[in-house]
Each structure stands twice: as C-alpha cells, then as structure tokens.
Amino acid sequence: MLTKKADIITALILMLFGLIVAYDAIDKGIGWGAEGPRAGFFPFVMALLVIGGTAMVIGQAIKGTSSLKGAKRFVEAGGMKPIMIVIIPAVLMILLTEVIGLYLAAIIYLVGYIKWAGNHSWRTSLLIGILVPLVSYVVFDKFFLIPMPMGLYGAQILRF
Amino acid sequence: MDILSNLMMGLHIAVQPFNVFVAFVGVVLGVIVGVLPGLGGANGCAILIPVTFVMPPVAAVILLSSLYWGALYGGCICSILFNIPGEPWAVATTFDGYPMAQKGGAGRALSAAFFAHGVGALFGTILLTFFAPIIAAFALMFGPPETFGVMLLTFSAFVGLVGKSPLKTVVATAIGFILAAVGIDTISGELRLTFGLVPLMGGFNFIVAVIGLFGLGEIFLTVEEGLKLEGVKVKMKWSDITSVLWDMLKYKKEVLMGAIVGCWMGFKPGGATPASFMAYGFAKAGAKADEVGEYGKGHVAGIFAPEAAAHGAGTSALLPMLTLGIPGSPTAAVILGGLMIWGLQPGPMLFKDKPDFVWGLIGSTWVANLIGLFVVLAFAPLFAAVLRISFSILMPLLIFICAIGAYAVNNRMIDIWYMILFGIIGWAFKKLDYNMAPMLLALVLGDMAEATLRQSLIMSQGSLWIFVQPPIALPLVLAAGVIAFWPAISALKARLTGGGEPAH
Numbered sequence: 001m002l003t004k005k006a007d008i009i010t011a012l013i014l015m016l017f018g019l020i021v022a023y024d025a026i027d028k029g030i031g032w033g034a035e036g037p038r039a040g041f042f043p044f045v046m047a048l049l050v051i052g053g054t055a056m057v058i059g060q061a062i063k064g065t066s067s068l069k070g071a072k073r074f075v076e077a078g079g080m081k082p083i084m085i086v087i088i089p090a091v092l093m094i095l096l097t098e099v100i101g102l103y104l105a106a107i108i109y110l111v112g113y114i115k116w117a118g119n120h121s122w123r124t125s126l127l128i129g130i131l132v133p134l135v136s137y138v139v140f141d142k143f144f145l146i147p148m149p150m151g152l153y154g155a156q157i158l159r160f
Numbered sequence: 161m162d163i164l165s166n167l168m169m170g171l172h173i174a175v176q177p178f179n180v181f182v183a184f185v186g187v188v189l190g191v192i193v194g195v196l197p198g199l200g201g202a203n204g205c206a207i208l209i210p211v212t213f214v215m216p217p218v219a220a221v222i223l224l225s226s227l228y229w230g231a232l233y234g235g236c237i238c239s240i241l242f243n244i245p246g247e248p249w250a251v252a253t254t255f256d257g258y259p260m261a262q263k264g265g266a267g268r269a270l271s272a273a274f275f276a277h278g279v280g281a282l283f284g285t286i287l288l289t290f291f292a293p294i295i296a297a298f299a300l301m302f303g304p305p306e307t308f309g310v311m312l313l314t315f316s317a318f319v320g321l322v323g324k325s326p327l328k329t330v331v332a333t334a335i336g337f338i339l340a341a342v343g344i345d346t347i348s349g350e351l352r353l354t355f356g357l358v359p360l361m362g363g364f365n366f367i368v369a370v371i372g373l374f375g376l377g378e379i380f381l382t383v384e385e386g387l388k389l390e391g392v393k394v395k396m397k398w399s400d401i402t403s404v405l406w407d408m409l410k411y412k413k414e415v416l417m418g419a420i421v422g423c424w425m426g427f428k429p430g431g432a433t434p435a436s437f438m439a440y441g442f443a444k445a446g447a448k449a450d451e452v453g454e455y456g457k458g459h460v461a462g463i464f465a466p467e468a469a470a471h472g473a474g475t476s477a478l479l480p481m482l483t484l485g486i487p488g489s490p491t492a493a494v495i496l497g498g499l500m501i502w503g504l505q506p507g508p509m510l511f512k513d514k515p516d517f518v519w520g521l522i523g524s525t526w527v528a529n530l531i532g533l534f535v536v537l538a539f540a541p542l543f544a545a546v547l548r549i550s551f552s553i554l555m556p557l558l559i560f561i562c563a564i565g566a567y568a569v570n571n572r573m574i575d576i577w578y579m580i581l582f583g584i585i586g587w588a589f590k591k592l593d594y595n596m597a598p599m600l601l602a603l604v605l606g607d608m609a610e611a612t613l614r615q616s617l618i619m620s621q622g623s624l625w626i627f628v629q630p631p632i633a634l635p636l637v638l639a640a641g642v643i644a645f646w647p648a649i650s651a652l653k654a655r656l657t658g659g660g661e662p663a664h
Contacts, residue, residue, distance in 0.1 A: 007592055014331060018221050021338050021353060028345075028352045039345040042610040046334040046341070052619035053331035059328070067324035067593050074591065075384065082383040083587075087580070090559050094576050102567065118552025132557060136564060144175045146210055146568050149576075 004070030007061045010055040019049030089113050101154020106133040165513065167289055170523025173218060173516060181527040183226040184220050187535050190230020195238050195543050197382050199375060199558060200247055201231035201491035202600070206370040207565030209498050217502045218520040224495045225478070225521060226528040229281065231491070232474045232534045234543060236273040236467055241266060241544050243393050249432040249470040252440040254460030256455065261392040264460055267400035267540075273461050274536050275404055276415055276467035281529035283419035283468075284426065284475025288482075290520055292511075295483040299508035304615040305626045307484075307507075309636030311609050313488050315550025315598055316644035317429050323595035326647055332589065336599035339364045340606020347614060352576070359574045366497050366603045368566045368575045370583020373589070373596050374490065375562045379555060380587040394541050399538065411461040414443040418465035427480050429488050429601065432473035439469035475525065482518060483508055485608065490597050493604045 025047060026041030032038070060066040076082075089109060096105035111129030114120050137158075140146045152159070173179060193204035205224045212220035231247075239250040240257035253273060260269040302310070319329045342353040343363030354360040408415055418439035425431035425438065444455045444463035455462050477488030478495075485506035487493035499506045504514060511518050536543070566579040589596055602609070620626035628634050643647070 003592075006588075010592055014335070015506060017335070017447075018340075024353050024355065028350060032622060033348075035348050037614045037622075039348045039350040041271035042613060043338055043341045043353060046337045050331055050338070053327055053334065056327050057325075057331065065316050076384075079384045082386065086380060086383050086447065086555065086559075087584075089556070091580060093559075094563070094580065097563075097576065098573065102563065106563075108558050110560065113556040114553050118550060120550065124553070128553060128557070134561065134562075138566070140564065144211055144214055146213075147571065148564060149567055149573050 001074045002070060003068050003072050003074045004061050004064075004066075006056050006066055006074035007066060011057040011061070015051055015054040015058075018047045018054065022047035022051065025077065054153065085117055089117065097149055097151055099151045099153060101150035102148045103133045103137050104157060105151070106136075106155055161289060163293055166293070166519045167181070167523065167653070169215060170518070170519030170521070171526065174222065174519035174523035174527040179219055179222050179520070179524065180527065180531075182215075182223045183524055184531055184535070186223045186226025187233075187528055187532045190227035190232075191232075191234035191237075191532075191536060191539075191543050192546060193227070194234025194247070195546055196232035196554065196558070197238065197378070199237075199378075201228045202370050202494050203375045203562075204231060204373075205365045205491055205494040206496070207561060208391055209367055209494070209501065210565065210568035212498060214504070215407065217499075217504060217514075217516055220502060221517065221521050222499065222524040222528070224498055226532075227526075228474065228491045228495065229528050229532045230535070232281075232471050233274065233532045234279055235470070236277070237270065237536075237540060237544055238547065240269045240273060240463075241394060242547060247432075249436040249466075249473070251433075252436040252466035253463055253470075255440065256457070256459050258392075259456070259460030260460070260463070261394070265400075265458065266394040267394045267396045268404060268434075268460070269458075270396065270540050271400045271404040271537065271606055272407065272463040273467045274533060274540075275408055276418065276464045277471040277536075278529070278533045279415050280407075280419045280422050280468035280471030280473075280523075281475055281532075283423050284472045285522075285529060287423050287476050288479055288615050289526060292479055292483050292518075292522065295479065296508040296511040299484050300512075302484075302508070302632065304612040304619065305629065305633045308609065308612040308616055309627060309633045309640065310486055311605060311612070312640040313643070314429050314480075314601070318595060318598040318601075320643040320646035321434070322429070324593045325595075326644075328593055329595045329598055332594045332596065332599040333602045335605050336602025337609065339369070340366075341610065346607050347611065359572075362555045362570065362572065364571050364603065365575065366600065367494070367569045368578050369582050369603055370490070370600060371562045371566050373580040373586035373600065375580065376559070376583025376584020377466055377590055377596075379558060380583060380627040381590060382551075383555065384587075391588035394544055396537065396540055405459045408464065411464055413446070414439075414461040414465045415468050417442055418448075418468030419472045422469035423476045425469070426476030427488050429486075429597070432470050432477070432489060435469040435473040436466035439465040443500075446589060469598065475529075478521075478525070482521070483511065486605070487601060490600050493601050495530075495648030497604045518622055530570065549586065578641045 021043055026042035028036035028040035030040045030044040064070060093105050093109035107129055111125045114129060115125035140148060193199040204227050210224060221252060235247045235250045236253050239245040239254045240261050243254050243258040245251045252556055257269045312413045315333050323329045343361055345352055351361060421439045422435045425435035443461050477492045479486040481492040481496050487496045496506050563576050568576045587595060616626050627637050
C-alpha cells in the first residue's frame with residue numbers, strides 16, 4: 001500500500017469517527033440548556049474540526065500537497081512481518097491474561113518469545129522469563145499492594 | 161526576600177533522607193528509560209503513577225520529576241554511543257556526538273553532554289525558582305476566559321510552530337479532546353459518547369494513552385525499521401572530565417547561548433526539539449572561520465549547545481505546568497495528570513494552598529539535577545550496557561512492564577486492550593505526521609478546557625465576545641491566532657516581498 005492511500009484511508013476512518021461523535025453530540029444537545037451550553041456542545045465543535053480537518057487532509061493527499069512522500073510504500077517490503085511478530089504474541093499474552101492472570105501469562109509469553117522469536121538459549125529464556133514476573137509479583141502485589149489481573153484461574157494457581 | 165526563604169523551605173524538604181532517596185531512585189530509573197529506545201520520560205512517569213498512590217504527594221512529585229531529569233540526562237547516551245536519538249530533541253546531538261565517539265572520544269563526548277545538561281538544568285531551575293512565583297501571582301487574576309485563552313495559545317503553538325502538518329495537528333488535538341469527553345460530563349453529569357457500552361462509561365485514561373501512543377507505538381516503529389544496536393564502547397576517565405571542563409570555559413558562549421535558547425523555547429509547548437536545533441545552528445553560525453569545518457565531525461561545541469538547550473527547555477517546561485496548569489512537554493503533561501490524581505488542583509492557587517508541595521518540587525529540581533549529574537558521570541558505561549541487551553529480550557519485557565502500568569491505573573482489564581489499540585494508532589499516526597504531543601495534552605486538559613469554555617459562555621450568556629475582552633483575554637487570543645496561522649502568514653509575507661518561494 002502506498003503512503004498516499006494509507007493517508008486517505010486513515011483520514012476517512014477519522015472522519016467516520018468524527019461523524020459518529022457529532023451524531024452522539026447532537027443527540028445529547030449542542031444548544032443552550034438550563035446549565036448553559038449542553039453536554040454535546042464541546043464534543044460537537046471538536047467533531048466539526050475532525051470532519052473538516054480530515055476532509056482537507058484528503059484534499060491535500062489527492063492534490064499531492066501533503067507533507068508526506070505519497071509515492072513511498074507505507075510499510076517497506078518486509079516491514080510488516082517483524083511488527084506482527086511483536087503484536088501477535090502480545091495479543092496472545094493479553095488473551096491468556098484473561099484466563100490465568102498477568103503473571104503466569106507473562107512467564108509463558110516471555111519464555112516463549114525470548115526462546116523462539118529471539119533465538120536465545122533455554123537458560124536465558126527461563127531465567128529472565130520466570131525471574132522478572134516473579135520479582136514484579138513481589139514488588140507490585142506484595143510490596144506496593146497493587147493487584148494485577150488474575151484472570152479466571154490465576155488466583156487458584158498463584159497461592160503465595 | 162520572599163522567594164529565597166521559600167526556596168530554603170523547598171530545599172529543606174528536598175534534602176530529607178527519604179526524599180533524597182526517592183530522587184535518586186527516580187533519576188536512576190529515568191536514565192534507564194531515557195537510554196532505552198521506545199521508552200521516554202512520559203512513559204516512565206505514566207508507568208510509575210500507580211506506585212505514587214502510596215506516597216505523600218511531595219515525594220510522589222519528586223519521584224516523577226526526578227525521573228524526568230534522569231530521562232533528559234539519559235537521552236544523550238543513546239544518541240552519542242549508538243547514533244540513535246532516543247528522543248526527538250537528541251537528534252542535533254548525533255551530528256557531533258557520534259563522530260566524536262567513533263573517533264575514540266566516547267567518554268569525552270558523554271562528559272561534554274552531561275556537563276552541558278548540568279548548565280541547562282541550572283538555567284532552567286533558576287528560571288523556575290524566580291519566575292514561577294511571579295507568573296503564578298499574575299495568573300491569579302485569570303478567570304475562565306483568560307484560562308481558556310492560555311489553552312488556545314498552547315494548542316495554537318503546536319499547530320503553527322511544531323510538526324510537519326498543521327492540519328493534522330488540529331485533527332489530532334480535536335481527537336484528544338473528544339477522547340477526554342467520553343464518559344460522564346463533569347458539568348451536567350450526563351453520560352455521553354458511550355453508545356450504551358459499559359467499558360466506555362469509565363472514559364479513556366491518559367496514562368493508558370501515553371503508554372500506548374508513546375511506548376508501544378515507538379516499539380512498533382523500532383522493530384519495523386529493524387533496529388541495529390551497534391554502539392561504541394565507552395570508558396570514562398578523569399582526563400575526559402577535566403578536559404571537557406576546560407573546553408566548557410573555552411566555548412562558554414555556546415553553552416550559555418544553548419541554555420538560554422532552551423529556557424526561552426522551553427516554556428512554549430513542544431519547544432525542546434526546535435530549541436536544540438536552533439542552538440546547534442547558532443553555535444555553528446557563530447563559529448570562527450577555522451572551526452566551522454569541524455562541526456559535524458565531532459566538535460565539542462556541537463554537543464554543548466544542543467544538549468544545554470534540551471535540558472534547559474525540559475526544565476522550563478515545568479514553569480507553565482506549575483503556574484498555569486498547562487504543561488509544556490508530554491512528560492510535564494503526565495506529571496500534571498498525576499497532580500490531578502493525587503487530588504491537587506494545578507494552577508496558580510497551588511502556590512497559595514500547597515506551598516510545601518510547590519517549593520518541595522522546586523527545591524528537588526535543584527537537588528535531583530545535581531544527583532543526576534553525578535549519577536550519569538559515574539555510571540554512564542553501566543547505563544550504556546543496558547543497550548547491549550538483545551532487543552528480542554528487552555522488547556517483550558517492555559511490553560510486560562507497559563501492561564502492568566496500563567492495568568494498575570484503574571485495575572481494569574480493558575485498559576490493557578486499549579493500550580494495544582493506542583499502540584497501533586500511535587504507530588500509524590507517527591508515520592502519517594499526526595502530532596501526538598498535542599493529542600496527549602488535549603486528553604489531559606480536556607475536562608479543564610471544556611469547563612473554562614462553558615463557564616465563560618455562561619458568564620457572557622452565550623456571547624463569544626468574552627474571549628476578546630481586554631486586558632488579558634484579548635492579547636492571548638490575538639497571539640493564539642497569529643501563531644496558529646504563522647505558516648500561512650509567513651508564506652504570504654514571502655509572496656508579497658517576492659523574497660522567495662511560497663511555502664509549498
């Protein structure tokens with residue numbers, strides 16, 4: 001995908017976002033109420049800025065007067081794969097967090113990532129992958145008393 | 161002198177053992193996040209805010225501000241040794257810092273940067289100490305229209321002076337304000353922009369946005385560009401430090417000019433980056449004929465000027481944050497957000513209501529910057545070693561820490577998902593020239609900006625004329641207009657005088 005196309009698509013998405021906000025704002029009232037300007041007034045003005053601004057961004061992109069190099073690829077060839085290697089395991093970790101809690105999910109995530117994506121030895125992977133969540137558990141849960149998500153079953157497994 | 165006795169009180173608070181310890185921890189953590197690509201002061205502060213809930217507010221603000229100073233010090237380690245600017249304002253330092261390090265002068269380049277930071281910090285702190293009370297006293301006269309005018313000025317500075325696309329800055333700012341408005345309207349108590357969805361009713365937290373936009377977004381960019389960390393090894397010797405001190409006397413003009421430019425640009429939003437480039441440009445333009453050729457090849461003054469400017473700008477960014485409640489940099493915005501969470505109302509009243517808090521912060525700015533200078537001079541090679549850890553180990557650890565920070569704010573699982581979402585948005589926005597600093601500022605200031613706007617309109621019964629009333633609101637709004645349209649005005653001027661090409 002070319003940068004120009006990505007620019008236009010992003011602007012269209014933001015414009016849609018602006019329209020949704022404007023719709024809700026009108027629904028809540030953008031005029032003058034008993035309390036002065038009503039709840040939708042400020043979001044409505046901002047939504048107008050988004051809609052107008054993105055319309056002009058699209059105009060600039062089509063005319064080629066944007067600050068971007070429109071003819072360049074948005075993501076260089078081979079650039080998407082490393083990003084996916086970062087995002088997908090991270091999303092999997094969060095999904096796992098919903099089930100077994102952040103600390104246990106992080107152990108699986110860290111050990112797995114360092115071992116397979118990073119090609120490090122088992123010793124390094126296990127050492128860092130177990131030690132860091134364990135230390136964070138002691139620091140946050142025990143010392144600062146900031147609880148981390150335990151998921152559905154995490155609290156039964158982590159019993160100390 | 162009133163200010164001096166207040167300063168003594170602040171220093172007294174800052175040198176209490178616990179506060180010195182907190183400042184030290186903050187500085188060390190700050191240098192680490194400053195060194196790491198993908199983390200910066202804004203992120204570090206955002207992740208630490210939940211930890212500050214268990215501290216008294218003075219210690220909490222000392223922790224966050226010390227982290228900020230540490231991050232400023234740490235940013236140059238990355239750009240000098242690895243030619244990777246950790247922050248945008250460190251770009252100018254790579255011009256001369258990296259060549260000098262490559263030629264075997266890594267220790268000298270780092271000492272030069274650290275001492276320049278020290279001078280910048282000194283100037284910024286003096287400015288903060290002596291001007292903050294004056295500006296705060298002046299700001300006490302502000303009502304809602306004037307406060308709104310100051311905000312208008314802040315955001316118009318982003319539109320007119322910072323970033324590549326003024327139009328996209330407007331869009332990003334408006335999006336920030338919209339995200340801030342999601343949830344309960346603070347004035348009428350009505351739910352809005354929630355579309356009946358429960359997770360949206362709690363609104364968006366700026367801390368989660370910071371961690372996503374500035375943390376994960378940066379990480380995605382870094383892996384996309386295929387980061388190669390091949391740095392120069394460093395050893396700090398006494399001779400490096402003494403020779404740099406002599407250099408500093410020789411190039412005192414460049415150092416002082418850098419610090420002053422930094423302070424002048426710093427209290428305007430987004431000022432640190434242009435300040436560092438301006439200082440570098442001035443130093444080069446004012447160089448002796450036989451030295452101009454040295455710039456870009458490892459000239460020590462090419463490190464002094466931009467680094468002094470960067471730290472000066474970073475320090476003076478606290479000035480508008482403390483006195484007006486308007487932060488001058490993303491990190492200052494996060495600290496301001498912290499203030500609100502601790503139950504303090506930022507703005508001029510803080511000087512009257514909580515003098516121990518304000519002067520404790522100012523006092524610790526003196527203390528923590530000094531600690532920072534010693535820490536980086538003594539342990540620079542150790543911090544550089546952090547960068548030698550393989551990125552495939554660092555990266556998942558960073559994501560794990562970011563997830564902890566995002567969750568801890570409100571103990572909501574949805575925030576971790578928002579964090580990933582903001583990360584992807586941040587990555588795309590950065591690539592498409594949408595400026596994220598004003599978006600973050602709008603998210604932090606959203607409630608206040610909206611409240612001042614609506615209160616002003618209530619005062620005037622709906623008339624917009626209240627914003628152009630003399631003596632304070634009118635010049636503020638006029639200045640905001642001029643600054644916002646500055647690119648268009650300068651293009652017009654160029655066309656009228658025929659002195660060059662129009663701006664596009």
